[in-house]
Amino acid sequence: MKKKMITAFLSSTLAMNVFLPNVYAKEAPKGASVTEMAGLTILVNEIPVVFDVPPVMKNDRTLVPLRAIFEAMDANVNWDEKNRAISAIKNEKNINLVIDSDVAQIEGEDHKLDVPATIYKDRTLVPLRFVGEAFGGEVVWDENTKKIKITLPDTTFQTIDAPVYVNDNKLDFGSFTRIVRNGVTFIPLQSVLDNASGELTWKQQDDGIDVQWNETKIKFVKDKNYVIVDGEQIQIANPLFDYKGTLVMPINIIPKVFGGYSHYDADTKEIFIYINQAKFKHEFLKKEEVIFKKPTNVEKASFAGNRRIMISDNPENLNDRTLPEDNVTLWHDDVQSGDAAVNHRVFGWHISELDKTATVGITIENLSSTNEIEVVDFKGTNRKTANGWVNWDVGLPLVDNVLSGKVMSVQMESPVVKAGQTALMKSFDIPKGNTLGFQYDFTVKKKSGTGELKYKIRTVLSKNGSDLASIKSKPVELDQTAKHPRGVWSSSQLTTELPPYEVGTEETAYQISNGATDNLMSQENGLGDKEQMIKNPGHFGASYLVKIPIINKTGESKTVRVSVGARGGIYNGAVKVDGKVYLIPTLKPMTELATIIDYVSEKEKGLVELEIMHAGGSALPLAIDLVTVEEKLEQIEETQELKNVQDAENNVQDPGKLAESQDVKNSQAPQEVQENVQ
Template sequence: MKKMLAVLLTAILAMSTLCASPSSAATNKNIVEQQVTVIINGKYISFKDPIINNAGTILLPMRDFYEAIGAQVNWNPTAKVATSERNGQVVELTINSKTAVVNGTKAQMLVAPMIYKDRTYIPMRFVSENSDGEVYWNQANKVVEVILNEQIHDGQSPGAGEETPEVNVPIIPDVKHILYMNSARIEMDKAPVTKDGRMYISSYYFSDYLQDSYTQWVNENSLELTISGLTFKFTNNSNEIYVNGEQYKGTEKPFIQSGEMYVPVKFIIDSFKNGGSLRYVQDSKTIYVTIYDYMMTSSFLDKSYGALGVPQLVENAELDGERQLFVSDNPEELIPTIIMKANETLAENHVKGVTSKQHRVYGWHINKLGENAKIGITVQNTSNTALQITDSKGMSQTTSNSWSTFDVGLPLSDAVLTNTLRNAKDSQITVAPGETKVIQAYDIGKNYLLGFTHDFDIRSATGTAADYTIRTVISLEAEPQLEKIHSQAVGINEYAAHPRGVWPSSAVKVTLPTYAVDSAQIGYNISNGKTDHLLTAENSLDTMNGTVGNPGHFGMSYKVDIPITNNTGKLKYVVVKITGRGGTYSGAVKLNGKTYLIPTLKVGQEYVQLPVVRSKNRKDVIQVEIIHAGGSNLPVAIYVETR
């Protein structure tokens, strides 16, 4: 069926191209090609042709989009009309006409379908919403998410003039729902409620599971909910909502039920600068609430297309800093043939004879065990002196779909570079001799990926040398006791080369050769055969029950100094570009103190360009720091040129 549809769409595209005037859209100066990420039902969709913005409306290439949503299409070459059908929704679009026909009724569009660069383009939002779907746009991150009827989003309000019932309708109250509040997994003891097509949940799910959030009753009918500095004032059955003292009047009506204030989820999400998303998966009764301000604080760089030259090797890269790196990423897939007991150790780091040490634990695991589990970081004190654990902070993210880089890798990388790792609930812990304490614990649902990075410092309370063991452990028990898991680490998955080991530092530092302005572009491979010896299986500080090297330097940052000479006496503009070298790449990059996010790049085809650096001095240094977000095992190359 898919092959037949692809053939049909190709024929349609060819006919539409022949029938269109090549200049009909080419002369429209309002058209701008956009670097936009499109996600349909949780999957990234790659378009061969560019996405365009015409007068503020996003248009997508017809063939790729209709194929992605599974619509059937007919083309009338005489009338230049494309008719699509999906789930009983019939949409007729005419090239260069703003009037569409939906199920026999005329409807107006802001921008007409068009021919652009010999390709047929259709307005994304109009077609999606009239093909039994919904569209969510995140301006800051330039991400479009299309949800078709396989997943149900927070509904829209009834049309003007329709009566809206005041009764509260629980969503299947006899079934316990699961709520993911960003990375926190919650079994809801208070059911979500739909009212007037909107989803409402108790305010305490926000205040108890988001950092820097709390509630305060103003009076018996009004409650203030503060989330990371943004204060909402909700009043029972009133559509007057105040956000930081500013009044908004809409269709949302918070209400009190069983002594709890139920608040509109989508309204709260949309109130944040970077927005977020609300997804409801009906089959599993699971709600996903994502607020991007908590996930990523930095903005994305625009993607550029083309191949850069072959980079040179870097020979002077070396480990930097004293924060030891402990990687728990193998076995990446937790399967019954490897995790054979209800309680197991995933990886371990035996530390001996130290008075103080800085640690970073980086983990990446997928639960394929068929049931929910809990993963924890523990410290067992095997010495005769008490241990003080301080400055404990980190971040974790989970996802159940294939876009793990966006859901997990990028937020972790962003948090490290922006120094926004969150303080642990117990940021200071004392571990007595012979005792084991849990430093951090994470829920991981079945078929979910969990990624985490956690930093903490350990010192001997008496100043004498101490011994201890750091572990990542997993439990399948209903009431897990992670601190009692002292087993040997499970074996590695020899058929999946994901890293596991302990290395002396969590950063690599390199100074590139001096670049003279007006010289030709030059590139350097930051991870290559000359530097990969830094994190091998052989030089892991702990061999556990098997180790695997970390050539992609997961959990580490690259600190790169680029010396610049400018003997021209004139102001010059220096450009730094970044691309992947060993497969698809994404990550975060800090340039002279400011952090940016790198979208997924195809090796040899795409790159990003950092903001231009002004150089007027005879000598300058550009400072770049990069963290890999997942994917490639040989992550990145840096190029320098003069604009």
């Protein structure tokens, strides 16, 4: 059975037909006909809705994000790019709106709109009051709380006696059956956990269930519109709830939490859920909460090695707007070289917003008329998921495999490409709503014949199952609204050397991939068609060699702690030190450090060498923090001693304070202790 992804994401917004005071207003960019709204809260059945863009006001009407509202209302939404139309279905009721039309339809009947559906900043806006009331809800502006409240009709339940499978294992619900609440399917959470693959343990709590799954900690919280993954809240439209003594979960949160996907068979009403296998090969570094020293940029960096890199990450969002044709070239590397062989790396990162599963491929076309070429040493890795937590489910597994060298070899059907021919190197299915990440290394060499190497490598996509090797069009236009990197550069590895760190001096820190002093993957440095490139300051797909000279003039054995911290946002990645690979856990900017190594310095001169790769969804730059452990401990002890002295001096100056303090401690002691004191 062909597996299909049924979870949909629609990046659009909708308008609310409610007037709000200007106290919330923040001016939109100059020339815009709307005003951005700061601090506005909207609730659906008393649950706050989390938006990915701020609400706006237009003609005294409030506009809010469509996807979040429709998900909160349990409505299924479809976008028709060709006709610029929106349709939504909830409880068998269907509404339709067309962009720039002030007439909408409910079950085929026309209804006049105060504000027509429109496009703003690449977003779709429609009147919320109409949508809410069309689905039987009540929309109210609460003047006291300054909130918009949407109240939907009472919940209705129905049961369906049809099987659910997890990783092809039929779930045993016992006397329980799967339920449908307002069109959304719920199943017992414990049944899913008992059938998930990998190392998984869970514990029932009063407010939900705590799960340890491989290296990930997950907390399912009852009656909340979020799940906590490694301390971060992942928003969900439909909370878990207790149904007849059983905690049930909506099936549609599985892609967001576990990184799996689900398939519904309309004929048999069977549901098939697939949860990914264990993803990581190496352990995570330990992190601690600490505010570390503000880092400075590395002074300079340079390319290392000769493996040229091609980045295919724009357009990142694959939809009918960014891909106007059924068969397209995403990006290409046009090679002409007098060398006998050329080393390559191809890195891709794309998110499908298409209506059905598409196919992405890497192809190579031999443009020479006088020689044959051969692809050798072809190896790499790929991941895909519908999970919104792409750092963990795509980015980290990629860098884990690549940095450790534990990647799969690829056997091409036709590794030898004759003059004028094109061969498919590797292909991937990308279901709707999935993020696909891949990275492959290979070498192209002359097999026979005369003349220089002349060939073209492409990443291509087909919406209709066409032969990928036949796609030879020019690359699609850059998506300027989401400026993700695209280009070709001469090397897939960078290197920098930090200024020497002297043992015993104060804490110091430097930041790499800062987009400034080490921005080598710029448009100017690109190879090929530079006008169609976008820079890669985050160095995604590349590894970064960092050398740290250590100077020890103390004559004693000292320990230098080398740690990493986030600077620009949530960070994940991997690091290799002394031949060992470690994963960098989720780091919050400037407040968490993960220790890589405690380097024992016994000689006057030493060197620490790191190789770092950033996970594909990470925020940058990354800070490298250096501190002498013994000096840090002494500072902590001195600070504590000073505090103790100050406390003692305060008590001497005010004897009554000491007695008062003791009285407070006594009052907080257990009853039997208080009696003994008295």
